Amino acid sequence: MTDMLLNDVRLPDGAAVDVAISRGRIERVGPNLQAPAHVAREAGAGLLLLPGLVEGHTHLDKTTWESPWYVNQVGPALTDRIDNERAWRAASGHDAASHSRALALAFLREGTTRIRSHVDVDTDAGLRHLEAVHATREALAGLIEIQTVAFPQSGLLGRPGTAALLDLALAQGADVLGGLDPCAIDRDPAQSLDVLFGLADKHGKPLDIHLHEPGDLGAFSLDLILDRVQALDMRGRVVVSHAFCLGGVDARRLDGLLKRLAALEVAVLTTAPPSRPVPPLRACREAGVTLFGGNDGIRDTWTPYGSPDMLARAMMIGLRNDLRRDDEIGWAFDCVSGAAARACGFADYGLTPGARADLVLVAASGVAEAVAQRVPRRLVISGGAVVARDGRLLDSVAA
Amino acid sequence: MTDMLLNDVRLPDGAAVDVAISRGRIERVGPNLQAPAHVAREAGAGLLLLPGLVEGHTHLDKTTWESPWYVNQVGPALTDRIDNERAWRAASGHDAASHSRALALAFLREGTTRIRSHVDVDTDAGLRHLEAVHATREALAGLIEIQTVAFPQSGLLGRPGTAALLDLALAQGADVLGGLDPCAIDRDPAQSLDVLFGLADKHGKPLDIHLHEPGDLGAFSLDLILDRVQALDMRGRVVVSHAFCLGGVDARRLDGLLKRLAALEVAVLTTAPPSRPVPPLRACREAGVTLFGGNDGIRDTWTPYGSPDMLARAMMIGLRNDLRRDDEIGWAFDCVSGAAARACGFADYGLTPGARADLVLVAASGVAEAVAQRVPRRLVISGGAVVARDGRLLDSVAA
Numbered sequence: 001m002t003d004m005l006l007n008d009v010r011l012p013d014g015a016a017v018d019v020a021i022s023r024g025r026i027e028r029v030g031p032n033l034q035a036p037a038h039v040a041r042e043a044g045a046g047l048l049l050l051p052g053l054v055e056g057h058t059h060l061d062k063t064t065w066e067s068p069w070y071v072n073q074v075g076p077a078l079t080d081r082i083d084n085e086r087a088w089r090a091a092s093g094h095d096a097a098s099h100s101r102a103l104a105l106a107f108l109r110e111g112t113t114r115i116r117s118h119v120d121v122d123t124d125a126g127l128r129h130l131e132a133v134h135a136t137r138e139a140l141a142g143l144i145e146i147q148t149v150a151f152p153q154s155g156l157l158g159r160p161g162t163a164a165l166l167d168l169a170l171a172q173g174a175d176v177l178g179g180l181d182p183c184a185i186d187r188d189p190a191q192s193l194d195v196l197f198g199l200a201d202k203h204g205k206p207l208d209i210h211l212h213e214p215g216d217l218g219a220f221s222l223d224l225i226l227d228r229v230q231a232l233d234m235r236g237r238v239v240v241s242h243a244f245c246l247g248g249v250d251a252r253r254l255d256g257l258l259k260r261l262a263a264l265e266v267a268v269l270t271t272a273p274p275s276r277p278v279p280p281l282r283a284c285r286e287a288g289v290t291l292f293g294g295n296d297g298i299r300d301t302w303t304p305y306g307s308p309d310m311l312a313r314a315m316m317i318g319l320r321n322d323l324r325r326d327d328e329i330g331w332a333f334d335c336v337s338g339a340a341a342r343a344c345g346f347a348d349y350g351l352t353p354g355a356r357a358d359l360v361l362v363a364a365s366g367v368a369e370a371v372a373q374r375v376p377r378r379l380v381i382s383g384g385a386v387v388a389r390d391g392r393l394l395d396s397v398a399a
Numbered sequence: 400m401t402d403m404l405l406n407d408v409r410l411p412d413g414a415a416v417d418v419a420i421s422r423g424r425i426e427r428v429g430p431n432l433q434a435p436a437h438v439a440r441e442a443g444a445g446l447l448l449l450p451g452l453v454e455g456h457t458h459l460d461k462t463t464w465e466s467p468w469y470v471n472q473v474g475p476a477l478t479d480r481i482d483n484e485r486a487w488r489a490a491s492g493h494d495a496a497s498h499s500r501a502l503a504l505a506f507l508r509e510g511t512t513r514i515r516s517h518v519d520v521d522t523d524a525g526l527r528h529l530e531a532v533h534a535t536r537e538a539l540a541g542l543i544e545i546q547t548v549a550f551p552q553s554g555l556l557g558r559p560g561t562a563a564l565l566d567l568a569l570a571q572g573a574d575v576l577g578g579l580d581p582c583a584i585d586r587d588p589a590q591s592l593d594v595l596f597g598l599a600d601k602h603g604k605p606l607d608i609h610l611h612e613p614g615d616l617g618a619f620s621l622d623l624i625l626d627r628v629q630a631l632d633m634r635g636r637v638v639v640s641h642a643f644c645l646g647g648v649d650a651r652r653l654d655g656l657l658k659r660l661a662a663l664e665v666a667v668l669t670t671a672p673p674s675r676p677v678p679p680l681r682a683c684r685e686a687g688v689t690l691f692g693g694n695d696g697i698r699d700t701w702t703p704y705g706s707p708d709m710l711a712r713a714m715m716i717g718l719r720n721d722l723r724r725d726d727e728i729g730w731a732f733d734c735v736s737g738a739a740a741r742a743c744g745f746a747d748y749g750l751t752p753g754a755r756a757d758l759v760l761v762a763a764s765g766v767a768e769a770v771a772q773r774v775p776r777r778l779v780i781s782g783g784a785v786v787a788r789d790g791r792l793l794d795s796v797a798a
Binding site: 068069071072073074272273274275276299302303304305307315316318319320321322324325326327329364365366368369372373374 | 724
């Protein structure tokens with residue numbers, strides 16, 4: 001039944017094994033596996049085996065990937081960036097379908113096989129971006145699993161008609177409902193969150209709320225969010241993205257928020273930005289809160305930085321949290337692999353039998369070296385098929 | 400007289416020019432330059448021309464570059480790291496000459512032609528590391544300009560005999576005298592700084608003092624340092640490295656310190672660590688303080704991170720200071736080019752006639768793209784000769 005035998009790889013724990021793959025899934029992992037002569041062999045050459053990487057938070061629809069350089073002259077406020085982007089989109093004729101596809105393929109080349117992408121839904125663009133990313137999702141089905149989040153980037157209450165568009169977006173197949181700063185942007189937090197949770201509840205969809213609000217303001221909003229998770233019993237189905245406030249409150253307040261997040265099984269997403277307070281990884285782990293990682297925008301009108309490389313993001317999580325020991329750097333790797341899959345609900349994930357055969361081979365002594373030195377990907381396998389070698393997608397995949 | 404004509408490159412301001420090189424220096428920069436037929440031509444293909452990059456603060460002697468992975472199990476305190484390193488060096492037989500050479504060549508490959516390297520001097524290692532890095536400096540003369548800093552990593556006062564070793568190091572050709580946390584490590588700041596400045600004064604050498612002390616403690620030490628710069632009139636000859644305290648005091652205290660730094664022409668080095676407060680780049684520029692950039696250790700017993708790529712360090716400076724506009728990212732580039740050359744006193748630097756012909760070509764629309772996307776180096780020229788193409792050193796250089 002085996003379709004492919006991946007020989008001679010090392011697991012993160014150091015064990016030398018072979019991997020038998022059948023019908024796109026891992027069938028067996030162990031030493032000296034056998035297979036009939038007709039089964040395809042792939043030589044692992046003693047390289048380190050990692051599970052396919054997970055991007056927990058990006059914006060495929062906004063990227064200028066594979067476009068000429070966007071010269072950034074944008075003002076410093078959050079609203080400057082939101083307004084500038086809406087105007088740029090309208091003026092530039094930005095094609096969210098082709099750019100999201102190009103960026104998703106670049107992610108695949110670097111070993112990422114699961115992506116949660118927020119997608120702007122607003123009264124200017126309507127559902128155009130969502131339709132574009134859904135087209136990419138379909139075009140790349142079997143290669144990359146893309147979750148879409150219908151995201152009100154311009155606010156939920158401020159522009160009438162947005163809630164109706166989100167309602168439609170969920171009906172049309174968006175996987176998750178997104179939210180945004182109920183105080184700072186919507187300026188009516190209780191009403192904003194009631195509308196948002198009402199929509200999620202109506203459609204039975206998970207939530208992912210971008211909370212940029214700092215310090216005690218963000219902590220206030222976070223408590224309002226957690227009240228509603230509790231009331232609707234949305235345990236395990238809500239993510240709070242960014243949550244800068246967890247890096248900006250005193251130890252007692254932090255402790256109380258982490259306890260609530262853990263009890264309500266609300267996961268927290270971090271991009272580990274060097275210039276902002278961030279949720280502390282060590283404290284989250286100790287409290288039993290799932291913290292996972294994502295890039296946010298990559299080379300868009302918000303930021304000129306970013307690359308579709310989840311090992312680079314893990315490296316930033318490590319640097320931001322001052323993780324230097326090999327075992328601690330393993331926590332950063334978990335943020336872009338197991339923890340991200342768990343938080344986003346990507347099924348059949350990992351290096352165990354039954355999991356989807358999404359595999360990455362790298363030349364590294366272990367996970368710490370792979371992260372800290374952001375080593376190149378030697379081989380990427382998705383759904384049991386080789387899709388990239390030595391940093392290049394196979395022609396059949398790139399086409 | 401022209402030895403090489405570099406055709407068709409773009410300056411950072413966008414001008415399309417040729418560059419005539421003679422005897423290792425830039426002879427002319429301008430459109431449509433002519434040269435006799437026998438002069439070597441190098442096709443610039445419209446690529447962006449950058450000056451050779453400058454590493455303002457690293458530790459060539461400590462790196463494990465091109466060694467097997469060092470498994471980090473070190474405790475979290477500064478003194479844990481210092482003591483662990485001294486013990487590891489003694490036990491491992493670490494060869495500072497071969498590792499420093501390997502790392503310096505990796506820097507060159509990525510377009511760095513000037514390096515300030517701190518080198519440990521202590522009563523265990525004596526001057527062994529300094530001699531090793533001086534051997535590398537001589538081996539690579541003409542390819543990379545290496546400045547050495549005789550650096551008392553284990554403290555100046557705590558281990559008797561250190562001052563005498565530093566005295567000897569300066570006599571044996573160390574270019575700069577290094578210092579370290581006069582409160583936190585030496586615990587007798589006035590005495591520590593008096594000994595340090597006395598040695599610098601005796602030898603007429605510049606100073607580079609590593610000041611990790613946070614907040615008001617670091618600000619106290621910084622004032623003590625500035626008092627002595629003033630008393631000895633060492634204007635323009637002192638660098639304070641790290642200076643985390645500048646990111647950890649209130650606005651009024653910061654303003655006062657920046658005014659003194661500017662008046663005494665004391666430059667500040669930052670590695671822009673994501674997990675520590677840092678000197679704010681915008682405020683330093685506004686106050687007229689030269690802030691420049693460096694990597695600190697690369698893949699050593701202190702940190703598993705780092706790469707010998709000054710565009711990556713500029714990217715981190717940009718991220719740490721939340722620089723997003725193209726013009727602001729130009730400031731981050733200045734930190735690893737012009738500002739670093741000025742602060743370290745590297746002569747004949749830049750893209751103007753008379754400067755040493757240290758040149759880097761990259762495929763980027765401008766400096767902002769080169770930094771934010773950390774673009775690969777297409778061509779590196781050092782002292783008028785091609786040393787690397789497409790990310791590989793020429794065999795003659797690597798040998």
